[in-house]
């Protein structure tokens with residue numbers, strides 16, 4: 045079994061939905077019992093602050109990683125990236141939306157967008173698989189996929205055999221592995237928070253942080269409803285809900301339109317002048333305004349009800365139904381953004397600024413999108429009386 | 431009553447009654463008491479087809495701005511957000527639709543009205559609305575085709 049072990053972190057659904065909890069626990073328990081994976085459970089990923097024990101735990105993990113959560117894979121991936129949990133994008137079969145017409149091979153737009161972004165930085169040589177738990181209600185689906193991934197990435201492991209020994213395969217022969225060979229060194233002893241192994245299945249890292257809690261929320265782990273087997277929630281179950289933008293750097297071109305648009309000081313730049321969501325908690329709950337301003341749809345609000353804004357791969361069209369919103373008077377993205385921002389400004393006791401401030405200056409129109417989108421963009425600008 | 435105007439959507443005849451006014455976002459409006467009753471035009475209904483679901487996201491008697499989101503609609507073929515057709519006040523919704531949105535299909539110009547609205551903004555005459563349809567038909571077809579081809 046040691047030959048095919050992979051690290052799995054389950055990000056809980058916010059709230060207490062019993063169906064979701066059950067799915068999470070089923071997956072965790074079965075994976076642990078079968079010894080396929082090292083499993084741990086953290087509260088809803090998106091709500092974790094950088095210093096939350098659950099996030100620190102994620103940061104401490106090395107090697108290939110599967111993260112399951114109630115978010116679109118893009119959202120999972122870039123929330124992790126923002127918190128320094130970095131890796132190459134692993135492709136899970138579960139994330140391939142069953143293309144009704146499989147012959148529809150090309151998604152030129154997507155590819156163009158993807159290849160033009162500034163990309164993530166400091167990406168280590170490991171894979172991170174992000175999987176949306178809304179894909180399917182059947183735990184078996186996830187178990188199968190994780191077994192497949194475990195096989196895929198498995199390499200002979202060196203058994204380290206004492207506490208803290210997470211056995212993680214490194215990515216087989218793909219780029220510069222940490223120590224040149226495909227052994228599992230480097231997977232451990234990397235400053236992981238001190239923890240003891242729950243010897244039982246040899247794979248349970250449960251309960252480690254059940255009373256260590258760095259952000260002052262209720263520090264008690266939820267008591268597992270499946271005795272012995274279901275891992276405790278790292279850092280405790282109750283986490284304050286948050287709302288903030290997440291940048292997909294595979295798309296972001298660093299054009300700075302978001303930083304110009306946001307009047308709440310959410311955005312900043314890092315030491316190499318890359319755009320950064322700096323003051324996450326300055327963002328206004330429910331407001332997705334800047335995501336509409338971003339010319340390449342790189343800004344994700346993982347909890348927004350519109351799939352396109354929440355990080356779904358394609359556009360906002362649901363269920364292959366036609367979206368008639370444009371016909372029925374939908375504002376352009378920019379008009380919408382301005383309306384939303386004004387609402388938040390007024391709610392804050394400030395004056396609405398309308399279209400007068402921080403609107404994109406898109407004279408260069410770098411956009412290679414379809415002619416239609418361009419038309420809409422122009423219409424939007426015209427009606428804003430710029 | 432005079433004959434309605436007709437706009438041809440391919441082979442489909444969209445009737446545009448001349449006893450009322452219109453918004454360019456494909457709603458008709460008829461004075462009713464102090465307010466206007468607003469509903470989908472035949473053009474809109476043809477595109478939607480069978481309406482399954484209608485949900486309003488604002489309370490009755492709410493001041494709205496043009497293009498503000500006020501609800502959602504879903505039909506057999508389409509989904510759409512619903513937007514205020516003009517600056518004004520949404521006074522009340524057609525309760526009958528909440529139980530049975532198919533009235534929109536069965537009787538879009540009368541019992542299938544959506545809400546009562548008051549506005550001081552100018553509306554379109556039937557002729558003007560048909561011109562809007564003529565001008566937009568190409569683009570509508572393109573919109574539909576593009577989405578189908580995705």
Ligand code: SF4
Nearest residue numbers: 296297299300302338
């Ligand atoms: S607007 Fe979009 S592309 Fe431009 S810097 Fe912001 S996130 Fe990146």
Ligand code: SF4
Nearest residue numbers: 306310327328331334
């Ligand atoms: S949603 Fe609004 S407040 Fe939040 S970052 Fe964007 S513009 Fe700023």
